Amino acid sequence: MNSIFNQLLNVKGTVVETVRVVDSPLRPVPVLEIHVRPRAGMLRCSRCGRRRRGYDRGGGVRRWRHQDFGCWRVELVSGMPRVDCPKCGVVVASVPRAEPGSRFTRGFEAECAWLMTVADRKTVSGFMHVTWRTAGDIARRVADRLRASMPCPFDGLTAIGVDETSYRKGHTYVTVVVDHERHRVIWAHDGYGREVFDLFFRRLTDEQKASIKVVTGDGARWIDSCVAEHCPNAERVLDGFHIVSWMTGALDTVANACGTMPGAAATNGRRNACAASNTPS
Template sequence: VRRWRHLDLGCARLLLEYAPRRVMCREHGVTVAMVPWARRKSAYTRDFEQQVAWLSVHAPRSAVSALMRIDWKSVGPVCKRVADDLRDEQGAGLFDHLRSIGVDETSYRKGHKYMTVVVDHDRGRVVWMHEGHGEKVFDLFFETLTEAQRASIRVVTGDGARWIDECAFRWCPQAERILDGFHIVSWATDALDKVRTAAWREARKKGVAKKGAKDPVKGARWALLKNEGDLTAGQKAQLECIANTNETLWEAYKLKER
């Protein structure tokens, strides 16, 4: 008799018990028959694993482990089995009709390891991942595609990394290379903060702002970086003061907003 962990019934754990038959398979010989409610070599039901995988997208592994009352080392293998099933269902069609893709690298293991991720913007989902980052890793993605699949790509988005440009132009010369909005906004806000810091230092040198005194330029950092619709009344007053006293910083703010 085998037991499979199912979704909890209220606060009580629910286990399914069944004695699976042994069958003769032409390919594998004598083996245990599959059951419809669980994946092969899994001690959990499909419903249980689906919930664990969904929670793992929205919460850290430790939280998923505590909520579902399973060992944290079991969360990873559960997610892998669910992901393998999804890939089998999607098959080669996962790369069909790719038109607009985005690429970026993400770090894990406290920033010591990297993974390259490719997304399909039109369908809003990840289509490819691989350990590592850089030109050679991105080449592996394009090698996975057929010539027709590469030809269908019209837009490649990403940050300003040179290796993205080189790979995109080599494999998809017909595609347009676009910087993604997230990095553009990030660069614009960083540049604006440098202008603000320079304006504050210049005021200090000229003696306009005394050391320890409350200065509208120094105190306006968050007002300058926030979206216009999120400003408080006090922050709007700070921006009005900057518009009347510091033309350079005000122009930089307007450039960031545009």
């Protein structure tokens, strides 16, 4: 039975010892309580992350909310041994199933954060049976973990694009920078203009700026001035949408101007007169 729960939990470095159902009047719903322990040799310092010798078994036990098994709420229960770290001193050992200080397992936090990408915080908090504030804290922790594990989005940039867009019925603007090679957004900030675009280049090192060879965007002068200052060797490319829009506007301007010229007016007058003479009375 314990081996089955080991597979169901899918938590690395953890061994299931006992499983029981706790149905107490003090709890709103019955809880599937799973007692676990870390595997031998898996003790690490919760601060520096290095393998350390065990110091003692610690005091008491701790609980972590895990993903539900069907209609059952699941809690992992485990003692918290301490390690003797030469660098950090005697501290609580880290657990592979949860972040330090968190009352939820990594799996639970990942599920909660994913749901918040497709629903609002109030809906997710009600579905996961956590408070509104807790759902927000979980999303921030997951985002921090992903950000720390991902490579820097500003490394290896060669071709970028910048544009501003509006939301909230055009009352609020946001500037967005994309990586054309990897087809993803790498930076966004409220507002638009030179001051906002300068904030993007301040995030980049000199090597990252030097790697940028192409910058696309519309004909805004604030883009030209920023690129000339921060990436003087980059090629400035206008996007096709605005080029076609400008050409169409120029043709309309020329056509309207030709329609007001004396020769064109006379030609239009003769054409209208001929059309009127051919119209039956």
